Amino acid sequence: MSFQEFSEFLSRLEKTASRNEITQILAELFKKADAREIDKICYLVLGRVAPNYEGLEFQLAEKMVARAIALAYKVDIEKVTEQYKKAGDLGDVASALANSKVKIQKSKLSVGQVFELLKEIALESGKDSQERKLTKMANLLSRIDPLSAKYVTRIPTGKLRLGFSDMTILDALSVLEKGDKSARKQIEAAFSVTADIGKIAQKVKVGGLEGIRRIRAEPGIPIRCALAERLASAEKIAEKMGSKFAVEPKFDGFRTQIHLWPHSANASRGKEVRIFSRNLENVTHMFPEIVSAVKKLPVESAIFDSESIAYNPATQKLLPFQDTVQRKRKHGIEQAVIDIPLKSFVFDILYLDGETLLDRPFFERRKQLEKILGKSDTRTIVLTDQEIISNAEDLRSKVDEYLKQGLEGAMVKKLDVAYQPGGRGFHWVKFKRHTENTKGEESKVTDTIDTVLMGAYAGRGKRSTFGIGGVLIGVPGGDGKYYSLTNLGTGLTDEQFREMFKIVEKLKVDKQPFEYTVDKITKPDIWVRPKVVLEVLADEITPSPRHTVGYSLRFPRLIRVRDDKNPEQATSVHEIKELYKMQTGK
Ligand code: ATP
Numbered sequence: 001m002s003f004q005e006f007s008e009f010l011s012r013l014e015k016t017a018s019r020n021e022i023t024q025i026l027a028e029l030f031k032k033a034d035a036r037e038i039d040k041i042c043y044l045v046l047g048r049v050a051p052n053y054e055g056l057e058f059q060l061a062e063k064m065v066a067r068a069i070a071l072a073y074k075v076d077i078e079k080v081t082e083q084y085k086k087a088g089d090l091g092d093v094a095s096a097l098a099n100s101k102v103k104i105q106k107s108k109l110s111v112g113q114v115f116e117l118l119k120e121i122a123l124e125s126g127k128d129s130q131e132r133k134l135t136k137m138a139n140l141l142s143r144i145d146p147l148s149a150k151y152v153t154r155i156p157t158g159k160l161r162l163g164f165s166d167m168t169i170l171d172a173l174s175v176l177e178k179g180d181k182s183a184r185k186q187i188e189a190a191f192s193v194t195a196d197i198g199k200i201a202q203k204v205k206v207g208g209l210e211g212i213r214r215i216r217a218e219p220g221i222p223i224r225c226a227l228a229e230r231l232a233s234a235e236k237i238a239e240k241m242g243s244k245f246a247v248e249p250k251f252d253g254f255r256t257q258i259h260l261w262p263h264s265a266n267a268s269r270g271k272e273v274r275i276f277s278r279n280l281e282n283v284t285h286m287f288p289e290i291v292s293a294v295k296k297l298p299v300e301s302a303i304f305d306s307e308s309i310a311y312n313p314a315t316q317k318l319l320p321f322q323d324t325v326q327r328k329r330k331h332g333i334e335q336a337v338i339d340i341p342l343k344s345f346v347f348d349i350l351y352l353d354g355e356t357l358l359d360r361p362f363f364e365r366r367k368q369l370e371k372i373l374g375k376s377d378t379r380t381i382v383l384t385d386q387e388i389i390s391n392a393e394d395l396r397s398k399v400d401e402y403l404k405q406g407l408e409g410a411m412v413k414k415l416d417v418a419y420q421p422g423g424r425g426f427h428w429v430k431f432k433r434h435t436e437n438t439k440g441e442e443s444k445v446t447d448t449i450d451t452v453l454m455g456a457y458a459g460r461g462k463r464s465t466f467g468i469g470g471v472l473i474g475v476p477g478g479d480g481k482y483y484s485l486t487n488l489g490t491g492l493t494d495e496q497f498r499e500m501f502k503i504v505e506k507l508k509v510d511k512q513p514f515e516y517t518v519d520k521i522t523k524p525d526i527w528v529r530p531k532v533v534l535e536v537l538a539d540e541i542t543p544s545p546r547h548t549v550g551y552s553l554r555f556p557r558l559i560r561v562r563d564d565k566n567p568e569q570a571t572s573v574h575e576i577k578e579l580y581k582m583q584t585g586k
Contacts, residue, residue, distance in 0.1 A: 001033055003114040006041065007147045013045070013162050017514035019480040022164050023181075026172035033111075035205045039198030040115040042169055047160040049119040051196040053222050055282045058122045058156040060133050065090055065157050068134045072141035073097040090157055094141060095150035109144060118155060161529075163515060164480065165568055166197045173204045183209055190215040192224040192422035193358065195280050217356045219261035219301050222276040224422030226305070226348075228411060228430040230447050232582045234392035234399070237412050237429050246362070246415055247398045248386050250430060251345055252408040253309030253324045254278070254564065256287070258344065258381075259351075260294050261301040271295050278564045286327060289337050290344050293380035299372055305348035305419075306384075310340045318343075318406065321560070328563070346373060347384040347411070350419055362427075363415045388415070399431050409433055445538050446582055448559055450570040451475055452482055453532045454516055455524025456504045457489070466497035468504055472524045473534055473556075474516070475549060477573045482530055483548040484518045485576065491536070491557030499561070507531050517548045530567040535559040541580045549573050551580055 009029045013022055026045070033041050043049055050056040066084060070077040075097060083093045109117075117140050124132045137156065141149050154160040170191060174183040190212035191200050199221070203211040217223055231237045238245075255278035263269040273291045275284045284291060290308065310324040311317060319340075326340050349369045350358055357365050366386065373383040389395060399410045409432035417427045432447060451473035459469035470489030474482045492500060507528045512518070515530060536556045544552035571579075 001037060001041075001111050003109050003111045003148045003152075004145050005032075006044070006111045007145075007151050010045070010151050010160075010162070011147065017163065019164065019168060022162070023168055023171045023175055026169060027175035030172060030176045030201065030205065033205070035202060037110070037112045037115075038201045038205045040112055042198045042201045044111070044115060044155065045162060045169070046165070046197070047155055047158065047162075049115060049122050049155075051198055051221075052166075053195065053276060053280050053282050056119075056122050058133075058158075059125075060121065060130070060137070060156045062090060062157050064130055064134050065137065065153060066093075068137035068141060069094050069097060069153065071134070071138035073100075089154075089159065091150040091154040091159060094153040095146045098141070098144070098146040098149040109148075114140070114144070114148070114152065118152070121156065165566075166191070167568070168480070169197055169201065173201055177204060177209055187212060188422070193217050193356075195222045195224050217303065217351050217358055219259040219303055219351060220272070220274055222257060222259075222280040223303065223350055223358070224280065225255060225257065225278055226420045226422075226428060227424040228428035229424055229426045230579070230582070231426075231429050232446050232585075234396045234431070237431060238390075238392040238395055240426050240429065241412060241414055244388055244390050244415060246366070246386050246413040247389055247395055248347060248384050248411045248413065249345075249402045249405070249407045250409045250411045250432070251307040251309045251318070251384075252321045253307045253342075254283075254327075256283070256290065256306050256308040256344055258290060258294055258302075258304040258306060258346075260297070260299065260303075279566060279569070286329070286333060287342065287344075288333065289341060289380050293344075293378040296378055297372060297381065300353045301351065302349060302353070302372075303351035304344075304346045304369075304381075305350060306344040306346040306381075308342045308344040311343050313341055320406070342380065344381050345384040346381060347386075348419060358419045358421065361416045361418065362413060365419070395431070403433060445541060445553075445579060447579065448535050448537045449475075449485075449553070449576070449579070450562055450565055451485055451534050451536055452530050452567040452570050453500075453503065453507075453528050453534055454482060454484060454518065454530070455528050456500065456508075456526045457487070458525040466494070467501040468497070468526070471500055471504070471534075472518070472522060473536070474518070474547075475571050475573055475576060476568050477517075481515050481517050482513075482567070483573055484516075484522055485547055485549045485551065486536075486538075486553040486556050487522065488534070488536065488556050488558060491555065493558075496558050503532055503561075504528055519546055519548055522546050533562040533565040533567060533570050535562050541576065541583055543580075549576055551576055 012025050016022060030038060066080045067077055070080045080093060084090055087093050121133050121136045170187050171181050171184050173187050174181045177183050194215050257276040259274045261272055263272050273294055274282060275287055277283045310319040327336055349365050352368055402410055412429045412431060414427045420427050453471055454474045455472040456468040457470045459466055470487050472484055473486060473488055474484040477483050504526055508526050509529050512527050513529055537559055538553035538556040540554040541551050542554055
């Protein structure tokens, strides 16, 4: 497919806000694409040149792209800047300038060729790389037609926002195969095990639904994390779990999925390690001590699921999340390893020495873990404590013990079930401080809620000094839309107000994002695009006609900004309804 033809699809995608229509257009695009390019097409429509988890970024400032445009179309940079001021989008500027150059021939570059050229730009690093990126970008722009130039410019500047994610691509692959969304579940199951959207699309294209049935976990490619459900009391948990179940401490750190495998090109070069976050981002560079510790384990290849948390080396005591979060950084990592060392508490194993363990029951996976980590002498990779219990009383006393140790609570796990990638289910139930009150009674809201920042209100009185007076937060509906849940104002400390203001300034947009469903009376003064997840705690969930979820929160307060979650991974409308039911005991 030529890049120009691909750009025509992008242009159609850009013009619609309807998820159904987007799905149909994508399915049509996938039908036309051939098997060698469909993976690249998937990355490109998401504005990327590699699977998400590789974290390959362009590192090319708008200013540099403006210079590349000037160079490509042989105009002064002032002209580009001036047109940019008017148009507000560098893609439109590039397109207009390309159009005015009569000599530019129709592009012959294929989508695969443009992909490779863009990837080269992203991969340039080190000394003078900005200049090399700029030259390559100008070169590319000078070879393509005006419509292609518009999108080629938007990709490196992060402006190709078509308003859908991996999930819509999965729907479109189902439409491609079945004509409707009936195969979505099956395709999503394969994606959960191998979270590389390009690879999944390619398998579907080549082998149809049969092709993805054979997909297996592979070290190096993230597996979507298993997630826990909530229940309102120890009794309810024990009842759900069956006669015997496991209870483990719940650590409040970073989810770390650790992959280990022999160097693919050359086994004598030792082993490779990749670490993925809750969000499936590649965060390996942040944790050098985990990398070296996992290489010492007596295994060839493995995928571990773990929680990594900072500790005080003098006392061996685990530290609160505020300390662990200091490890989230790009620079000064070596010093951070010394100042804030981490331990990874491994609680599951998903792959071992060439074989997937995903389908094995938990108690078997745990035995494997005990074998491996029992023998290990690393202080960094630690086996998570576990006890097998059978009733609510024992569970409550374990949770008390964990809370006294400063832990977040307990994870309760079924023993005879497979790992459930990407799924929230009753195979794991979390029991936190808020699940019950101190008298063992069910508390009103049993968990914190992860919400999406949607907008902000202008400040009045004292709050005007912060720049904003409060924010509007909402949750995803699972249908590509976001619904408003509550206003957050008094639940913000002064420092949090300042933090919110900074975020709002960075993410504000001119008009209401099309994904937002908000009632007239709660409309904020400033809209913010869906990007940031805010974890809040509230006293109660109450029915509300003002907010489009249908519920609101009483006394919401901000716990923290969660940058390990995407907006689509925030608490869903469905979960809010479940939490409300739990609260009313229905
Ligand atoms: P979720 O991850 O379920 O969306 P969340 O991100 O708000 O919710 P929590 O509700 O705190 O997180 O609980 C789940 C998280 O607890 C897991 O994602 C994992 O990172 C962490 N965790 C800590 N200890 C354990 C353990 N022993 N077993 C499994 N997960 C654990």
